[in-house]
Amino acid sequence: MTGLRSSRSILTILLLAAFGWSLTSVDWREGVLNVQGTPALLEFLAAAVRPVLTPAFLGRAVAALWQTVAYAVAGMTVALLIGAVLGTLASGALAHRRVARFGEVVGARATLGLLRAIHELVWAWLFIAALGLSPITGVLALGVAYGGILGLIFAQHLADAPTAPLRALQAAGARPWQAFLYGRLPLVLPDLVSYALYRFECALRAAAVFSFVGLGGLGAELQLSLRELNYGEVWTLLFLLIALIVAVDWWSGEVRRRMTT
């Protein structure tokens, strides 16, 4: 115990030292901030009060937003399927025999590890290489990467479900999958839903960024308006994105409230 603690403080000191050394390696005279950029920054901020609201641009912006939402929803659907199946297997809650359980758990955990070791943008590149540039590519990339994360969290929650109600079900004659349906799953479902909703917000932001690998959506419009230095349009898009995130946040809060009361 004391050995662990002392090795931890040694690690802390090493990290602090590395941080201090990294500060000395920055050339402070050159200026860390781009001074020529300041007027541009002011111009950008000033544009916040006059977003572009022409019907033509608004139409384009809403279509882009819609595409991003569609990517996120479809991607999360795939992720939930992958997460539910692999997460359940990885939790080891369903297998009767010890050997089968070991195989399932190890196999499912390894797969989940692989899925989430790779970032969704890298998955997008891989799928573009394999399938070409299409909406399916974005949906699969998001679904596979997020399925790995959801599966891991689902498995952990399922494995940590309170044991007393489960033992009571077993004593009442329930087999493992019945105890899963009537105990393990409902016991942790509010936590699973809560986490999936949080991940849905992340998926919206990830889908907005997908434009950078050539898949359309909000990010593509942002890129275009930024390149043309049309800050009014940029703000329109940002406001739409903020409104979307706020709306999703409100909705997920509502769902959580309903599940816990």
Added chain:
Amino acid sequence: MIEAVRLEEVCRRYPNGAGLHPVSLSIGVGETVAIVGPSGAGKSTLLSLIAGVFPPDTGRVFLHGRLLADLAPGRELARLVGIVHQQFDLVPQLSVHSNVLAGRLGEWGLARSLLSLVVPQDAALAKRALERVGLLDRWNERTSRLSGGEQQRVALARLLVQNPRIILADEPVASLDPARAEDLLALLTGIAAGEGKTLIASLHSVALARRFFNRIVALRAGLVQFDRPAAEVADDDLAEIYALEDHVR
């Protein structure tokens, strides 16, 4: 006498030296037995061994003449013996009726179990059980919204639906106020008497044990201190049982 439960030299030892060492006991069909004794005497351990929650280290447990170790877990065991705990052990997120119908899982297959979460199966059975414990009006409610006493009665309704021949109850009234405790014990003993079931319950209150049960088994430090009809238990016997605990207090 037809034997419902028979323990032969049953031992179970925990690392701290506590447990049961050893206990032999024979309980007839239809008897109502109160297990009394101070905390740590081994009451929960004894009931768990009879429920088949874990096996004894040594010794044998028979239920209705059959060796417990030979019974298949699941339906076969669930038909013979069922248990309610002090903490009720319900699933708070499920509706009251789903918790009650969980007592039928031993009899159902996958399709029926799944369907019942949407359209309650064997609903008449569950309704009768809930009516019996006075909670029929809470049929569709989320279980977490019920009070402790109500949840204890839901657990009892689940046991009624399971319908085992031997009913075990581990400190069923420990978390209830005195009036509700008496109601629940009256309900439990009424069910046992009405359907000829065997009832074994651990209790902290000897007064309640004497009032509601026909036999009292006193445990102390993992051994049977005495075992006699409730009517023959004298105040002196009880002083002896709880002497240890009084020292601790």
